[in-house]
Amino acid sequence: MTSTDELIARLAEDPPPPAFSPRRIAALAMASIALPAAAFLLAAGMRPALLSAWVNPLVPLKTALPLAICVLSLLTLLRLARPGARPGIAGWLLLTPVAAATVLWLGAFALLPPAERFAEVGIASVGECLGAIILLSIIPTVCILRLLREGAAMNPPLSGALVGMTAAAGAATGYSLFCTQDNPLFFVSWYGLALLVVTGAGAAFGGRVLRW
Amino acid sequence: MTSPEDPEDPLAVQLLAANAGDGQAYARFLQAVAPVLRGIVRARGRSLPPDQHEDIVQEILLAIHLKRQTWDPASPLRPWLYAIARYKVIDACRRRGIRVHLPIEDYSDVLPAEEGADPLAARDDRREVDRLLGQLDPRSAEVVRALALREEAPGDVSARLAMSPGNLRVTLHRAMKRLATFGQEDKS
Structure with missing residues (x-):
């Protein structure tokens, strides 16, 4: 009996593993995003007159675009958790909210008079926005990275980046209900920067944590 | 399904x-x-x-x-x-x-004879074994000590370390392989 045969005999004695359930991971991931965001909204409160603010069609986009990024990137990372799987439609659809945000930014830049373009930018407003989204991303990033170890990511940095993107986009979705900055030049820029920071951190951690 | x-x-x-x-x-x-x-x-x-x-x-x-x-x-x-x-x-x-691999046969007349191949058997000296095991994570080191050195029953070890029998076997297998590579590195 060769050592490979012995290894096979030993491995075959193991009880079968618990099933890999993307659905369970998705549910827990969403909970890890929603709980910190809900706690933040309970403590800080939603913006006043949220619904009447949504009369301006640009304002609901502030919530809808990150929500779309969050869901699509979660679907993509779950697909990529199985060896040999392709990113699928969700991976390509991920480009649409990103493209929409770019168009929104360019459109606002072209339409707004120069003095109003970056009128809201200040250390306090930008710091609040970046800080809140990044802080709200920490718990979901850690939780989803842990959950994803049940799978087998073939490209750990890529999967880690998608984890960061899912977490930050989910955090931004929650934060957008509090945020009163309705200028697309403001929210696309700073939500986008927060998203990039957390995505980069996710790629760096994922490269280590998701190896197997 | x-x-x-x-x-x-x-x-x-x-x-x-x-x-x-x-x-x-x-x-x-x-x-x-x-x-x-x-x-x-x-x-x-x-x-x-x-x-x-x-x-x-x-x-x-x-x-x-x-x-x-x-x-x-x-x-x-x-x-x-x-x-x-x-x-x-x-x-x-x-x-x-990264490691350059050279077939050992070419050097057999220049190299002194090896003392032994098994990383643990060759190093009966306690301190040497401790040093080798120290390069492993503590859990793997304990698995090697219990199963390979003290020859305890796998069932007892898996209960004591709260590891599934399968996990225990895989850990031992990996640890022994890593020890073998440490042994080779030491000699080269």
Whole structure:
């Protein structure tokens, strides 16, 4: 009996593993995003007159675009958790909210008079926005990275980046209900920067944590 | 789910049964997969020394074992299997690639005779064993001490360390391999 045969005999004695359930991971991931965001909204409160603010069609986009990024990137990372799987439609659809945000930014830049373009930018407003989204991303990033170890990511940095993107986009979705900055030049820029920071951190951690 | 997407593939049928708890089907699956893996390692691992090919086959088998639940019975088995094999071959190349490998036969007349091959048997000296085990993580080191040095019953060890018997075996297997490489590095 060769050592490979012995290894096979030993491995075959193991009880079968618990099933890999993307659905369970998705549910827990969403909970890890929603709980910190809900706690933040309970403590800080939603913006006043949220619904009447949504009369301006640009304002609901502030919530809808990150929500779309969050869901699509979660679907993509779950697909990529199985060896040999392709990113699928969700991976390509991920480009649409990103493209929409770019168009929104360019459109606002072209339409707004120069003095109003970056009128809201200040250390306090930008710091609040970046800080809140990044802080709200920490718990979901850690939780989803842990959950994803049940799978087998073939490209750990890529999967880690998608984890960061899912977490930050989910955090931004929650934060957008509090945020009163309705200028697309403001929210696309700073939500986008927060998203990039957390995505980069996710790629760096994922490269280590998701190896197997 | 009772039948895989591709009932033509006997491997898919076996792994489906294995993941449902059929250990014999699982043994047959791994036995059937091993020669396929040998072929892949030979074809893709040209830069790797042939005497390490079987080690890499075993690493792939372990990876398949640890990730066997990630195969989706609704999709074909082969792409999943080949993806794991590719990942592990690349991993093996990356880890071994840096080390220059020279066939030992060319130097047999210049090198003094080795004292022994087994990393632990050759080093009965307690301090030496402690030093080697110190390079492992504490849990693996304890597994090696308990199973390989004190020869305790695996059941007791797995209860004491709160590890499943399977996890224990895999840990021991990996730890012994790492010890073997530490031993080689020390000598070179």
